[in-house]
Amino acid sequence: MPAIAIVGATVLAGAELEPIDDAIVIFDEVIRAVGKKSEVVIPRDAEIIECNGRTLLPGLIDTHVHTQLHPVRRLISGGLTTVRDLGWAPDVVLPFAKRSESWGVQGPLVLAVGPIITEPDGYPTHAHWHGAQITAHQLRSASEARDIVRVLVSQGAWGIKFAVDDRRGPTLPSSVLSALIDEAHHLRKKVTAHVGTVVELKKVLDAGVDELAHMLMADERIPDELISQMVDQGVAISSSLMFRDAHDYATAIDNAARFHDRGGVLLYGTDIGNGGATPLITGPVPGVEVREFIALTQAGLEPQRALISATSAAAAWLGLEAVGQVTVGFKADLLLVRGAPHAEMKHIGNIEQVWRSGASVL
Structure with a gap:
């Protein structure tokens, strides 16, 4: 599976879903990298998805x-x-x-x-x-x-x-x-x-x-x-x-x-x-x-x-291992929504894409 790079989204990372603005997340079946644009190198063969104004969080x-x-x-x-x-x-x-x-x-x-x-x-x-x-x-x-x-x-x-x-x-x-x-x-x-x-x-x-x-x-x-x-x-x-x-x-x-x-x-x-x-x-x-x-x-x-x-x-x-976080090494079960649900709850319904183990659902 080729890597996917989510670029420009706010990412809710780690167990506490800490927001990282203008971030990059790279994943295939699992999450390979999470961080600010200045911290993450995108692989040459990755599929790049621009996600400004979106939030990426765990499925x-x-x-x-x-x-x-x-x-x-x-x-x-x-x-x-x-x-x-x-x-x-x-x-x-x-x-x-x-x-x-x-x-x-x-x-x-x-x-x-x-x-x-x-x-x-x-x-x-x-x-x-x-x-x-x-x-x-x-x-x-x-x-x-x-x-x-x-x-x-x-x-x-x-x-x-x-x-x-x-x-x-x-x-x-x-x-x-x-x-x-x-x-x-x-x-x-x-x-x-x-x-x-x-x-x-x-x-x-x-x-x-x-x-x-x-x-x-x-x-x-x-x-x-x-x-x-x-x-x-x-x-x-x-x-x-x-x-x-x-x-x-x-x-x-x-x-x-x-x-x-x-x-x-x-x-x-x-x-x-x-x-x-x-x-x-x-x-x-x-x-x-x-x-x-x-x-x-x-x-x-x-x-x-x-x-x-x-x-x-x-x-x-x-009791699930490596699930429920946008963290390196965790399964790429991910949800992309329009808006900022961590600030305004109703935005959680604005679903644009879902991935299970890195495979797109929608």
Whole structure:
């Protein structure tokens, strides 16, 4: 693959997405050079792309999607070079995720957890979103919990997801949750949870959960002591704020803001394909979702920090190596946008080009 030289763009470089104005980035499958024009020599055979007035940043990572509800080509053309699928039938989505490692510009890299583990008749067994019934895996005992974790990990699951939503049905007891999480941790896998109410949040925190799949689903204020417990335990939250109903949006933003203020890790996530996050006009679009980024800024993140939540911070949380940064030696998963999204968040939607491992998508 011949080298490509991006010339004149503002580059958001490194883990902190520090802006370098009037920069040059050279890449093939990986990034070969990053710096100011005076610091970088362009190879003679490189394809030069003049990008004045543009910003080059890492390809975006959405930590909460449902890939079987959208053509993956739309996800990558919309700026997502990596996604994590948080719920589908494992015999479908786990092989699908494996294939994503080698399908190039046809779609993003997909990580997947497989099913949403739940109590018999618990959420999402009776949910109305498409695919809910085949996504639910019902557990009856702690031994079954350990067994399914071992099976899913052997099949390539990124981690484990369960649901405890007492608004929608019965929930897993603490003994089963503890076994599920303990077995996952024994196998060095993280556990994420769909959590309905404050009561269930306390239960999953005491069991040692690693992450919330989105902000608390109920329109309830999370007590300050539970916010502190989440932060102290290193629990992360995949945001999925913008699809909330109007009446509980303010509560979700307040919970997210207090979590962020105390040092909690908020990751960019949209729940594309599920619930309010559908192909409808009111739901997130397949690809970068400007409204989710704006919601993160309403929760107190500066635009640059919101972008970090969808790039280097997301890559670190997901355990991805050499992804999520415009850094020498990292994969050339890149996004070129018109404007300056690190200064004005809405510009993140002005996509002009996407590269996955150096290959152009658009």
